[in-house]
Amino acid sequence: MTHPHAPSAFTDPAVVARYAEGPRRNVPGYDGLLRMSRILLAERVPADGRVLVVGAGGGLELEDMALAHPGWRFDGVDPSQPMLDLAAQRLQIAGVPGDRVALHHGYVQSAPAGPFDGATCxxxxxxxxxxxxxxxxxxxRRxxxxxxxxxxxxLSVADGEGSDGDGDGGAGERDLWLSRYAAFQVASGVAPGHAARARDKVAADLAVLTPEEDEAVLREAGFSDVQMFYMGFAFRGWVTQFNF
Known part of the structure; x- marks a missing residue:
């Protein structure tokens, strides 16, 4: 779940060791998101299918899918070697055979050409x-x-543009959703000061698009039938497919 532009903390051994705690504290309904993701994949991925996992560091989604679908094989790619090492360790502890999962250090371009039966990001x-x-x-898509x-x-947050015809209040709506993101962290046991700093870092450092912009990105990249299936405060999830 890391990228070349992700925080350098993903190479900090202490942060890596605690990584598994993060998604459940940060993302509303994270375990449900994992289950929904593999259910959506299973609609089209065959029992012996091959799945590409982009941002595979940590191994949480790899573990979830591998245990639920013992015939699936996976290629996971991530630019953080410590996070890939953590994924390998997690899969070994879970009893997932090593020949079912290939982990690749790098970016999406470092992943095998496939073709894959499905992908997650x-x-x-x-x-x-x-x-x-x-x-x-x-x-x-390629x-x-x-x-x-x-x-x-x-992360995908509405900005209020066009909601009342004049674009007023856009920044306010975005701020509200990011504040709810921080409030969820606090409710999950994160110290208020830490949650506030995380919220400010997201606002300052990450390119968080609107849901409409995110869907447009997928369509421009060659995907079709883009459907939103998940919303958890500041997070959104989509399922889409590649057609000729």
């Missing part, structure tokens, strides 16, 4: 600058079989 796109989103999504699904979820 969870909690990763928000680390990617706006101007690189389409090319990254296109790299995923590795998929026709009709193969992509499930993506990340």
């Amino acid at each position: 969870l909690l990763t796109f928000h680390f990617v600058p706006r101007e690189e989103r389409v090319s990254m999504a296109a790299e995923i 590795r998929l079989k026709p009709g193969a699904p992509l499930v993506a979820a990340h």
